[in-house]
Amino acid sequence: MHPTIADVLARPEVRAGAPAVRAGRAALGTPVRWVHVSEVADPAGTLPPGVLVLSVGVPVADPTTVPARYVDALRAAGAVGLVVEIGQQLPSLPAGLVQAARAAGFPLVELRRTVRFAEIVAGVLGQVVARRDDDPGPPGAEAAFRSLALHRVPPGRVVGELARRIDAPVVCEDLAHRVLLTAGGPDLRDWAARSRLAGPAGPEGWATAPVGRPEARWGRLTVPSRPTPGTADRVRALLDAAADAVSLLDPSPEGLLRSARDALVADLAAAVPSDAGRLAVRARAAGLDTAGPLSVVALRPAGDDPEQAVDAALAVVAPGATVVSPAPGELVVLVPGDGGPLLAALPATVAAATAGPGPFAAVADLLRRARDDAAAHAATGGRGPVRVPALRGLVHRLGDDPALLGFAADVLGPVTALPAAARADARDTLRALVEAGGVVADVARRLGVGRPAAYARLRRLSGLLGLDLTDPEVRTALHLALLVDARAAR
Numbered sequence: 001m002h003p004t005i006a007d008v009l010a011r012p013e014v015r016a017g018a019p020a021v022r023a024g025r026a027a028l029g030t031p032v033r034w035v036h037v038s039e040v041a042d043p044a045g046t047l048p049p050g051v052l053v054l055s056v057g058v059p060v061a062d063p064t065t066v067p068a069r070y071v072d073a074l075r076a077a078g079a080v081g082l083v084v085e086i087g088q089q090l091p092s093l094p095a096g097l098v099q100a101a102r103a104a105g106f107p108l109v110e111l112r113r114t115v116r117f118a119e120i121v122a123g124v125l126g127q128v129v130a131r132r133d134d135d136p137g138p139p140g141a142e143a144a145f146r147s148l149a150l151h152r153v154p155p156g157r158v159v160g161e162l163a164r165r166i167d168a169p170v171v172c173e174d175l176a177h178r179v180l181l182t183a184g185g186p187d188l189r190d191w192a193a194r195s196r197l198a199g200p201a202g203p204e205g206w207a208t209a210p211v212g213r214p215e216a217r218w219g220r221l222t223v224p225s226r227p228t229p230g231t232a233d234r235v236r237a238l239l240d241a242a243a244d245a246v247s248l249l250d251p252s253p254e255g256l257l258r259s260a261r262d263a264l265v266a267d268l269a270a271a272v273p274s275d276a277g278r279l280a281v282r283a284r285a286a287g288l289d290t291a292g293p294l295s296v297v298a299l300r301p302a303g304d305d306p307e308q309a310v311d312a313a314l315a316v317v318a319p320g321a322t323v324v325s326p327a328p329g330e331l332v333v334l335v336p337g338d339g340g341p342l343l344a345a346l347p348a349t350v351a352a353a354t355a356g357p358g359p360f361a362a363v364a365d366l367l368r369r370a371r372d373d374a375a376a377h378a379a380t381g382g383r384g385p386v387r388v389p390a391l392r393g394l395v396h397r398l399g400d401d402p403a404l405l406g407f408a409a410d411v412l413g414p415v416t417a418l419p420a421a422a423r424a425d426a427r428d429t430l431r432a433l434v435e436a437g438g439v440v441a442d443v444a445r446r447l448g449v450g451r452p453a454a455y456a457r458l459r460r461l462s463g464l465l466g467l468d469l470t471d472p473e474v475r476t477a478l479h480l481a482l483l484v485d486a487r488a489a490r
Contacts, residue, residue: 017111024107057090081107145245209243295339295356
């Protein structure tokens, strides 16, 4: 059974406030289905039925509040009693309030010492929720799910609790039938098309309940399976209670969609080829087009103001693209077709790289390549929307691969054995050589020396390394070794 008002007053966290019943003693046996803190003079539409209201007296301290009207408003809103804490906000209960409550037979209790309302709410609701498994109908379901809303749990927790209680899959979707949250492993194949036909009278007998404020519905909870015989009423009661809880939490549907897509991209980043089909189903359910070729553009803020850099980058993203944030400080854009135009349009306040286009089955690989290349570009202080050289991206992906480290050590071994000053000059010369594409005049300009001096340096290095520095393949090997050496030095 639900606790009564008398039971609530007997709880230790309430007794600590030295409660005194000032009116409505005969009604102290009234059941309490909920406890709520309210400081509004007209609580219509804000209270569930059977609620005991807690207050520090803001409404009755207001000189414009008419006590009799306030008591009537509480009763009309579903309140079964009022508990007021006496303190700084309200030194004592107004005589008019006490008289109005007595005339209406409405329980009015004053707390003469300061207490923590949160402890009262938690303790009483613990009693209310404890009976939920014995009372699966609307009152018990309402208490269980309102408790979750009271504690501001994530909406996904509510969806998961509903799936657990009814032992069936549950989906939360927006008005465009894009899947925002799931629990219980629902079948998401052709979700949008199937969901448009959903409902108890539909071909699959789904149960649904709207979510969002009555004047601003943004989606619905769906049980995408036909209830087993004899369970339809229980499923309906629990579904309605869960939908009310999600509505009370008032999440942003756009935020839920971003989170769903973020999770999808995170799973894509860790996927293997055999996962492609399953992830494609999830992607379509989240409203992504998987039919045509896709490119991946990865961005990392590189300016002094990361948020401003992100805003500037998002301003040039086309409406058809999908933006996600798989990790802090990183954005990924899935672009239909070629990602080159977006890359070229990005501001210089981001380090960016692109991979693709390719089919959705290749997106996991494209995603890894683009993210690794953008990270490599940012790690070397790079800025701007440029395609990261393949070698730099390769070095970043291979990381501390022993074969790669051994290759770099073999190529640059004679240089690393030089004294510090000579070693730095040799690295600068080799770096200028590979960046200049072997053009000695450009090498001289980059080093700030004359052409004869540049030739002399290159001859000495050629002899030291035992390599022909005019050979393009040798210069490629040197470039790779220098990138590995630079990464190891960071």
